[in-house]
Amino acid sequence: MSQAVKKPLTILQKSISKHVTIRLKNDVEYHGRMNNIDPYMNVILSDASEYSSGSVVANFGKIVIRGNNVLFIKIEDTI
Amino acid sequence: MSQAVKKPLTILQKSISKHVTIRLKNDVEYHGRMNNIDPYMNVILSDASEYSSGSVVANFGKIVIRGNNVLFIKIEDTI
Amino acid sequence: MSQAVKKPLTILQKSISKHVTIRLKNDVEYHGRMNNIDPYMNVILSDASEYSSGSVVANFGKIVIRGNNVLFIKIEDTI
Amino acid sequence: MSQAVKKPLTILQKSISKHVTIRLKNDVEYHGRMNNIDPYMNVILSDASEYSSGSVVANFGKIVIRGNNVLFIKIEDTI
Amino acid sequence: MSQAVKKPLTILQKSISKHVTIRLKNDVEYHGRMNNIDPYMNVILSDASEYSSGSVVANFGKIVIRGNNVLFIKIEDTI
Amino acid sequence: MSQAVKKPLTILQKSISKHVTIRLKNDVEYHGRMNNIDPYMNVILSDASEYSSGSVVANFGKIVIRGNNVLFIKIEDTI
Amino acid sequence: MSQAVKKPLTILQKSISKHVTIRLKNDVEYHGRMNNIDPYMNVILSDASEYSSGSVVANFGKIVIRGNNVLFIKIEDTI
Numbered sequence: 215m216s217q218a219v220k221k222p223l224t225i226l227q228k229s230i231s232k233h234v235t236i237r238l239k240n241d242v243e244y245h246g247r248m249n250n251i252d253p254y255m256n257v258i259l260s261d262a263s264e265y266s267s268g269s270v271v272a273n274f275g276k277i278v279i280r281g282n283n284v285l286f287i288k289i290e291d292t293i
Numbered sequence: 294m295s296q297a298v299k300k301p302l303t304i305l306q307k308s309i310s311k312h313v314t315i316r317l318k319n320d321v322e323y324h325g326r327m328n329n330i331d332p333y334m335n336v337i338l339s340d341a342s343e344y345s346s347g348s349v350v351a352n353f354g355k356i357v358i359r360g361n362n363v364l365f366i367k368i369e370d371t372i
Numbered sequence: 373m374s375q376a377v378k379k380p381l382t383i384l385q386k387s388i389s390k391h392v393t394i395r396l397k398n399d400v401e402y403h404g405r406m407n408n409i410d411p412y413m414n415v416i417l418s419d420a421s422e423y424s425s426g427s428v429v430a431n432f433g434k435i436v437i438r439g440n441n442v443l444f445i446k447i448e449d450t451i
Numbered sequence: 452m453s454q455a456v457k458k459p460l461t462i463l464q465k466s467i468s469k470h471v472t473i474r475l476k477n478d479v480e481y482h483g484r485m486n487n488i489d490p491y492m493n494v495i496l497s498d499a500s501e502y503s504s505g506s507v508v509a510n511f512g513k514i515v516i517r518g519n520n521v522l523f524i525k526i527e528d529t530i
Numbered sequence: 531m532s533q534a535v536k537k538p539l540t541i542l543q544k545s546i547s548k549h550v551t552i553r554l555k556n557d558v559e560y561h562g563r564m565n566n567i568d569p570y571m572n573v574i575l576s577d578a579s580e581y582s583s584g585s586v587v588a589n590f591g592k593i594v595i596r597g598n599n600v601l602f603i604k605i606e607d608t609i
Numbered sequence: 610m611s612q613a614v615k616k617p618l619t620i621l622q623k624s625i626s627k628h629v630t631i632r633l634k635n636d637v638e639y640h641g642r643m644n645n646i647d648p649y650m651n652v653i654l655s656d657a658s659e660y661s662s663g664s665v666v667a668n669f670g671k672i673v674i675r676g677n678n679v680l681f682i683k684i685e686d687t688i
Numbered sequence: 689m690s691q692a693v694k695k696p697l698t699i700l701q702k703s704i705s706k707h708v709t710i711r712l713k714n715d716v717e718y719h720g721r722m723n724n725i726d727p728y729m730n731v732i733l734s735d736a737s738e739y740s741s742g743s744v745v746a747n748f749g750k751i752v753i754r755g756n757n758v759l760f761i762k763i764e765d766t767i
Contacts, residue, residue, distance in 0.1 A: 220328075222335035222357050230377065238443070239319070239362070240397070249377070255359055256380035278380050279444045280413055283397070285317070286358045298467065298486070301493035301515050318477070318520070334517055364475070365516045388535065396601070398555070407535070414538035436538050437602045438571055441555070456625065456644070459651035459673050476635070476678070492675055522633070523674045546693065554759065556713070565693070572696035594696050595760045596729055599713070614704065614723070617730035617752050634714070634757070650754055680712070681753045 226251050226287065233290040234259075238283045242266050246274075248287075255281030305330050305366065312369040313338075317362045321345050325353075327366075334360030384409050384445065391448040392417075396441045400424050404432075406445075413439030463488050463524065470527040471496075475520045479503050483511075485524075492518030542567050542603065549606040550575075554599045558582050562590075564603075571597030621646050621682065628685040629654075633678045637661050641669075643682075650676030700725050700761065707764040708733075712757045716740050720748075722761075729755030 220228065234248045236257060246262035257279045264272040299307065313327045315336060325341035336358045343351040378386065392406045394415060404420035415437045422430040457465065471485045473494060483499035494516045501509040536544065550564045552573060562578035573595045580588040615623065629643045631652060641657035652674045659667040694702065708722045710731060720736035731753045738746040 222337050258380050277444045277446045280442045284359045286356045288353050288356045301495050363517045365514045367511050367514045416538050432604050435602045435604045438600045459653050521675045523672045525669050525672045574696050590762050593760045593762045596758045617732050679754045681751045683751045
């Protein structure tokens with residue numbers, strides 16, 4: 215709720231434990247809870263679901279996504 | 294309004310809170326308010342809309358785009 | 373079982389000797405026991421099986437995967 | 452007009468405020484005034500026009516092109 | 531035969547003089563004796579055979595493979 | 610005419626002001642006079658002609674080619 | 689003729705002045721005499737011939753190949 219302007223990597227750190235949608239460069243998306251993230255954008259995602267063309271294609275327990283594949287991370291405000 | 298010549302990363306820093314259009318290497322574009330940006334061109338975009346071939350295909354709350362995907366950032370002068 | 377928040381590379385280190393599924397950028401997957409991993413995500417996988425489109429296409433003794441090819445690593449909780 | 456031999460990044464620095472054509476790796480070209488450039492070849496381009504297959508396809512106010520996309524920069528001698 | 535857990539680059543170092551199969555990102559494979567390897571995974575392979583789709587397509591005396599092309603290295607236990 | 614063995618970047622430095630042909634990764638070639646080059650293989654080319662499939666497709670005054678696109682540089686001995 | 693185990697970059701240095709075949713990532717091959725090479729695998733090749741699908745498609749005097757394009761370098765033992 216701070217008014218301070220946060221850097222991209224800082225806002226990602228502050229979003230740990232939130233639900234996120236991560237789109238990769240290959241256009242596949244992963245939804246889940248972001249357990250942790252590092253400055254390279256390596257992410258631990260739990261209760262992860264894989265989406266392709268908008269449909270769930272797989273459910274995972276816990277995955278670690280390598281950061282260089284990330285296109286964008288959407289922070290879900292309210293779940 | 295300064296006459297001084299600004300470096301690319303400096304002008305991006307000075308454009309924080311402005312509306313921008315970001316085109317990625319995959320030719321998809323994102324419009325929104327640039328909340329923040331770092332020297333790697335990682336960007337926080339709020340009220341983000343995704344455009345493909347000129348049409349809105351999705352609306353997002355807040356996304357963090359990984360900088361290495363950026364083709365160019367257009368700074369919208371007047372919104 | 374620690375409550376502490378672990379970084380992505382730390383949780384991978386702590387998962388050494390667990391079974392994992394590693395998907396590479398070329399969409400091929402490797403299942404096996406993760407003998408070791410380094411911060412670049414180079415992985416030693418033993419009893420490795422290669423999956424393409426969900427089917428086993430090859431079985432390997434021991435392989436070392438170069439980390440830059442990794443899309444994600446799924447940590448199998450219970451095998 | 453100096454006779455001295457200039458390095459590539461130096462001649463780009465000395466061309467600030469000149470008109471340039473920038474071709475990117477995706478074969479799209481951008482014409483405009485090069486307001487500034489840094490050693491990574493990130494460029495601020497004003498009055499930018501986008502060309503595809505030799506035709507103008509868009510006009511922009513001011514864009515910042517990420518340097519790693521650049522194929523070459525043509526320095527326009529006389530406009 | 532050590533019980534100690536070895537890092538990926540260490541196990542590759544310890545496999546020098548063993549026979550290996552190296553798959554590259556372009557899906558071509560090279561079989562041969564790994565004379566040496568460095569941390570970048572540049573490899574000297576002697577008595578190298580090139581396989582494409584499972585068939586030998588060429589035999590080489592000695593080749594040096596540039597490490598950034600490597601997908602994985604399979605260490606052949608018994609030849 | 611020195612007998613000394615020169616490193617690749619040294620021989621490129623010594624070839625400044627010579628005519629060269631530069632082939633890029635996209636298979637397009639540029640012929641011209643190499644005004645200067647840096648260790649990253651960024652090149653200033655003057656009187657540059659662009660060749661595609663062996664035919665001239667464009668003539669440029671002066672271009673700066675970003676080094677990471679270079680496949681090889683052919684040093685023309687006699688023009 | 690030393691029995692000592694040589695590193696990949698060392699064996700390339702020791703092969704200066706030998707004939708080599710260099711295959712690039714785009715599957716084109718270059719045959720010639722390796723005048724010099726640096727740790728990045730930038731190579732000076734003299735009397736270079738270009739091969740595509742096994743046939744000579746061009747002859748060059750002297751070319752400098754940028755190292756990041758190299759797939760492998762074959763050291764020709766006897767010419």
